[in-house]
Amino acid sequence: MATYTAPVDDIAFLLTRVFDFDATMAGLPGFEEVNAELAVSVLEEAGKFAAGVLEPLNRPGDEEGCTLENGLVTTPKGVAEAYRAFAEAGWCSLSGDPEYGGQGLPRVLQILLDEMLSSANLSFGLFPGLTRGAVEAIGHHAGAELKATYLPKMISGEWTGAMALTEASAGTDLGLLSTRAVPNGDGSFAITGTKIFISSGDQDFGGNVIHLVLARLPDAPKGVKGISLFLAPKFLVNADGSLGGRNGMSVGALEHKMGIHAQPTCVMNYDGATGWLVGEPGRGLNAMFTMMNAERLFVGIQGLGIAEAANQKAVAYARERLQGHGADGTPGPVAIINHPDVRKMLLCGRAFADAARALAVWTALQMDIADRHPDEAVRREADALVALLTPVVKAAFTDFGFETAVASQQVLGGHGYIREWGMEQYVRDARIAQIYEGTNGVQAMDLVTRKLGLEGGKLPQRFFGLIKADLDAALPSAGAALVTPMAEALARLEGATARLAANGGAIEAGAAATDYLRLFALVAFGWMWVRMAAAAAGHAATPVEQRKAALARFFMERMLPQTVGLDAALAYGAPSLMALHADAF
Amino acid sequence: MATYTAPVDDIAFLLTRVFDFDATMAGLPGFEEVNAELAVSVLEEAGKFAAGVLEPLNRPGDEEGCTLENGLVTTPKGVAEAYRAFAEAGWCSLSGDPEYGGQGLPRVLQILLDEMLSSANLSFGLFPGLTRGAVEAIGHHAGAELKATYLPKMISGEWTGAMALTEASAGTDLGLLSTRAVPNGDGSFAITGTKIFISSGDQDFGGNVIHLVLARLPDAPKGVKGISLFLAPKFLVNADGSLGGRNGMSVGALEHKMGIHAQPTCVMNYDGATGWLVGEPGRGLNAMFTMMNAERLFVGIQGLGIAEAANQKAVAYARERLQGHGADGTPGPVAIINHPDVRKMLLCGRAFADAARALAVWTALQMDIADRHPDEAVRREADALVALLTPVVKAAFTDFGFETAVASQQVLGGHGYIREWGMEQYVRDARIAQIYEGTNGVQAMDLVTRKLGLEGGKLPQRFFGLIKADLDAALPSAGAALVTPMAEALARLEGATARLAANGGAIEAGAAATDYLRLFALVAFGWMWVRMAAAAAGHAATPVEQRKAALARFFMERMLPQTVGLDAALAYGAPSLMALHADAF
Known part of the structure; x- marks a missing residue:
């Protein structure tokens, strides 16, 4: 079976020919040194890591899955080592705030790295992806002390992050959630409740797991206005930054899912877990949306990533698989890539993936402009465009991404339905992206x-x-x-x-x-x-x-x-x- | 979770109001006694069996799957008992030829029974479905002796059937197949080769498994004109009809599949297996197409069946799940079936399933006319319409069926992705129907x-x-x-x-x-x-x-x-x- 190749040539084409990346970067304070040449060389290395380290873990991780024994989550063989290598190579901190140890590179690079992670191993990509979302929410809404304690180790990837929103009766409608947070009197809160579908809720990589939990303060009004956001770490953190005792939270179960089996999606029990308020009381949803918007773009990119990988493999198969005679009269058997209907399936996927990548780069450029442009009016205009495009990227990329995975599987015929070929995993994995982070x-x-x-x-x-x-x-x-x-x-x-x-x-x-x-x-x-x-x-x-x-x-x-x-x-x-x-x- | 209810009211509406079933039957020799009242009462019973016996085995069968140990296939707990009860109740023989013990009821009833089986348990439905396809091929092309030996027990369901076409390098293009059949000198042939993706290739229900195998005679020309069809039973049959010794065939492996886990899809090894020619030498593909056409309609019906079941469950969930306020201003939480976008997903599935069932009934009526009408010109015209509609039913029903399964899963949000709810199984099971029996x-x-x-x-x-x-x-x-x-x-x-x-x-x-x-x-x-x-x-x-x-x-x-x-x-x-x-x- 063919392996994945990161689309570095296409990225270079986008950054140099389609978008004037260098000129845009030159106008953004802090990015003056960034140019397409640098970006492509960074992404070339990212592509090597994705294809060389993460993709080989994708099929085995799907077969092995995660396990929960005596409260301890175990990820599939090789995942923890790969994560540590990923963090040590600096990939977690690529676009992180330099004030907290990040490399401060543009969103454009981040989004293209995210695509490669999603192509190579969707389950794996959720670990750094969710951590980054948590970092955004903490960075925008938490106080200085929380930021100083948590951001450096989350940005470096030493600690991971999770978003604890959904409850059994509160999904789309978070106003129905019932998890409670009671003041401990020392500025901290005791959080009690059960959350479901918590991606990266725990891991066995070491370090800490930082949960951002939506909960209600005592006497909070009903509905969304009564929701506040709390930071609750798996391990309490000592004054010197070292890990202290276990916090009052545990993994109640791992969800049994259609796909992303290498991702430990947790039922989380919070039993008086110690947490700290992030942002204003009653403004939890607002703070959480900072995280959600970043995640929604990330999830859209997952659809693109799966489409890219599935299409690549279907093309490789179609070049080698010999069946039937040519539509132009060539005596058979001919490679099926010559059959018009097979071409149509492949071209639909390719025409989506290339356009989606271009649109992702354009959107990320607007994000970089919204973050950094010296003119506030320009920043505001760019930010509005990102807001407009966010639901489109999330939903359309994952819908077309799923359709591409299905069509790519179809190219392999019966082999596409057999696990060993890996195509059906793309379909199962891609499916979640249409559902989570807001259907x-x-x-x-x-x-x-x-x-x-x-x-x-x-x-x-x-x-x-x-x-x-x-x-x-x-x-x-x-x-x-x-x-x-x-x-x-x-x-x-x-x-x-x-x-x-x-x-x-x-x-x-x-x-x-x-x-x-x-x-x-x-x-x-x-x-x-x-x-x-x-x-x-x-x-x-x-x-x-x-x-x-x-x-x-x-x-x-x-x-x-x-x-x-x-x-x-x-x-x-x-x-x-x-x-x-x-x-x- | 809601359970499946067979759409008997809708069937009654189709047979009495939309199609003049009684008048059509009255004009077909042998069906004079058949009318809508009889059909509905038979299908009501079928619906009870499907919902009461087969559907409860669907989720457990998916989890347990089939196993192969020491060459013996084991189907999931309860399947063998259910199959025997199904056969004993006479459901296998519903539309079978009365000359060989069948009940001789119309195709219309068969196709509606098939829909219910597919709704309740797709993996299960493949056993009687493939047997019926094999019966058609034997009935049309085999000699009197083979018919007398095999048809009665296959029609009763005591023995099951399988179609052995595909090889690793010969799928869509069967002309590439390499399995050989060498004359034994006594009218039988020794068949040697390996076939893949063989649904119902073996079972643990007892009785025999009758394989129809495509193979090449010595000196056969290359391509499709060199292919002949052979009947090779798992157990050789004694002159008195009792089971003799094992034939030279074995299950090499079970395929690891995306879905239909309760169906033992086999890699079959034929090692000089004794077989008998069905039809003319070199006309195997022609004989096989008799089987394939029946199977293609059956597979289309599978798409309808899954769509019906998935839509029913999504509707039930949407009536009970409370999230958000009403689009008409009703304060929340309201049942999500009130949300326009949820309605759209449900209505698309329902509008497909109802129309597909109607078209299936229309097509089956044409089949009954083609089988039995006294006027040859009418028979021929009806047969041509069936030929025209066969690829449409197969492909469109399974494409829209898959889309309906996906949309129904979407209605459940995150719960749709969790195995326990059963919706993701519909998606995995429905997917095969777009691929097998000709993509x-x-x-x-x-x-x-x-x-x-x-x-x-x-x-x-x-x-x-x-x-x-x-x-x-x-x-x-x-x-x-x-x-x-x-x-x-x-x-x-x-x-x-x-x-x-x-x-x-x-x-x-x-x-x-x-x-x-x-x-x-x-x-x-x-x-x-x-x-x-x-x-x-x-x-x-x-x-x-x-x-x-x-x-x-x-x-x-x-x-x-x-x-x-x-x-x-x-x-x-x-x-x-x-x-x-x-x-x-």
């Missing part, structure tokens, strides 16, 4: 009910304006055959957006949400294809650039037309969804 | 390259003519809001069909195949929705009939518009699929 339905609701209304409802038009400007600029090089269908698709999206704005109301929004998000994502992917095609045109052709023109055309002709159907369905609105009584289904 | 890509190729050309290329027009006549007839009762979008969708399908006929050639056909099949299926589903809506209109409303109008509208407004996008994509044809060199992917 994709929740993402779509976030897009239509919150994000479209930002900047007084003008944000979508501003975003569409960026696309239009790029289409105009690309027309001479990319050509009308690519730009015209995209302009038409954009017009559909604008129309659907205007209808939503005109027919306000939660029912119409909810009925439109998932179709609208997919329409939005297809337009965003098409935008990236126009930019990539324009960037590839007329340059001394590398293999990457040769590929772009063909893929851009394929996307416009065979994928973008989905927007016509989505637009037509959206135009009918909510009534047919709401007609049936709940008892009549 | 869905192969089905699509069969549709565009063979089936569209039947009756000198006039068959599609004849089929579309049936739809048109039904649309015209339904207009007064179903209304223009349903009929007009369907007429437009049908026009799209006709246009796509005409383009394919005009731009002949394997490349264009291959590039169109999967999109074309989906377009075809959506139109066929819409046709069924118009018929169901018309049948429901103006009748004293039962819960089933109330549901039909709402679902028909939902389908037309939110699902049928996919045809617009498919048509637009198809219009671009093959060039963008073929541009990229195989090395450049």
Whole structure:
């Protein structure tokens, strides 16, 4: 079976030809030294680690799974060693705040590293990914003492992090949660309750596990306004920073899951666990959303990562597997990559992955601008664009990522269904990304009910304006055959957006949400294809650039037309969804 | 967790209101006594068996799986007993030929029983399903002696059957297979070779396992014309019909699969196994296709069955799970079935399952007509329609079935990803149906390259003519809001069909195949929705009939518009699929 190769050439193409990475970095204080050459060389090393160390653990880890014995979690053979090597090589701290020992590199690099981790080993990638989310929440909302105690060791990766939100009866609706936090009188709180689905809830790598727990203070109001965020470590930390005794928390069970078997997803029991408030009382959800937004982008990238890996392996298989005669009359057996229908499955995956990576880089650039640009107005504008794109990246990348995993599995026929080939694991692993960190339905609701209304409802038009400007600029090089269908698709999206704005109301929004998000994502992917095609045109052709023109055309002709159907369905609105009584289904 | 309920009310609606089942049966010699009342009462009992005996074994069977020790296959606890009870109750022989002890009931009943088995326990359903396929091939192609020896016990279910086609290097392209059959000089043959992916290759129910094996005679030409079909039993059969010694075949291994864990999918070694020719030498593929066509419809029904079960459970969960406030302003928490986006997931599954069941019944009626109608021209016409619909039922039912399983899992959020809830098993089990008995890509190729050309290329027009006549007839009762979008969708399908006929050639056909099949299926589903809506209109409303109008509208407004996008994509044809060199992917 072919092994994964990190898409470094494609990354270099994006950073040098499609986005003016060097110029953007030069304008961001602290990133003056960062350029595409540095980024590519860092990511080349990351790719080697992902392909050489993490991917070989992926299939065995799925088979072995995690175990819980006498309260101790054991991850599959090799995972703990790989994690320690990963942290020691500095990969945990790549984009971390230099004030706490991080390397302070841009989000763009982080997101591309995340893709490689997700391609190589989704279960593994959740450890640094969740730690980073916890670091964001602590960095933004915790007091100086908590930051000083926890951030350096979390950023270095010596300690890991976990988000403890969900309870059995409180998932999407966190307002229903019942975990309690009672003041101990010394500034700390005693946390009691049970949380489920806690990724990276424990590990056997050593160090500490820092839980961010949502809980209610005594006399807190019902609903989301009564929720506060607490930091509760697995081991209490002594004044000198060394590990003290076990805190009052334990792993009640490991969840039995469809996939990500190498990831210890825990039922966590907090039995008067000592914790400290992060942010204001009653503002826990706000603090948690700092973490959630970072995680949502990360989860979107997981969809991309799985798609990239699954597509690579399906391509390799299709080049070697001989079945049937050629559609052009070549006597058989021929490699199945020559069959048009097999090509279609492979091209759909590739056209998604390349566009998604481009959109991820664009989004991460906006994040870097939002973090660092000297002009506050520019920062604010970039931040709004990230907010707009976050649900799209999370939901569309994981939906198309899952579809790509399924199509890639299909290329292998019966072998795709057999565990030894590894393709079915991609499908099982990819599936979780559509569910956790807010289901994709929740993402779509976030897009239509919150994000479209930002900047007084003008944000979508501003975003569409960026696309239009790029289409105009690309027309001479990319050509009308690519730009015209995209302009038409954009017009559909604008129309659907205007209808939503005109027919306000939660029912119409909810009925439109998932179709609208997919329409939005297809337009965003098409935008990236126009930019990539324009960037590839007329340059001394590398293999990457040769590929772009063909893929851009394929996307416009065979994928973008989905927007016509989505637009037509959206135009009918909510009534047919709401007609049936709940008892009549 | 809710349990499965067989859709008997819906079946009664189809047989009495939508299709004139009684009149059709009255015109078929041998079925004069069959009517809807009988059919519903038989299927009510079948539903009880499926829900009461088979479904409780589904989750435990997935967890336990099958084992192979010392060459002996063990199925999960309870499966063997359930199988024997199933056979003893007569369910194996339902549609079997009365000449060999079958009950001779119509295909319509068989296909509805198959749906229930697939809903309750897909792994289990493969045992009687494959036996029936083997019975068809033997019945059509074997000599009198083989028929007399094997058919009675296979039809009763005392013995089971298996299809041994695939080899490691010969899947879709069976012409590449290398298993050999050498004459023993006594009319029997010695079969030697290894087959993979053999469903029901062995069992621990007792009795015999009858393998139909594709192999090459000495000096057979290369390719498909050198393939013959052989019957090779696990135990040789004595002259008195009792079981003799073990034949020269063994289970080399059980495949490790993504799902259907309670089904022993075998690697089979034939080491000079004694077999007998079924049909003419070199005509093995022809004989095997008798089996395959029956199996392809059966596999399509599996997609429907899983969708029905998964949708039922998702609906039950959505009625009980409380999260968030109502889109209409109802303070929360409300049952999530009230959320528009959750409704959309549930309605998509329901709108598929109801339409697919209707189309399955229509197709099975054509099979019954093709089997029994006194007029040969009518038989031939019906048979051609079955041939046209077979790849559509196989591929579209399993694709939409898988999508329904995924969407139903999504309704449960994180709980959907946890094994205990059973939803993720539906996804894993449903996935195989898109792959086996010819991948869905192969089905699509069969549709565009063979089936569209039947009756000198006039068959599609004849089929579309049936739809048109039904649309015209339904207009007064179903209304223009349903009929007009369907007429437009049908026009799209006709246009796509005409383009394919005009731009002949394997490349264009291959590039169109999967999109074309989906377009075809959506139109066929819409046709069924118009018929169901018309049948429901103006009748004293039962819960089933109330549901039909709402679902028909939902389908037309939110699902049928996919045809617009498919048509637009198809219009671009093959060039963008073929541009990229195989090395450049």
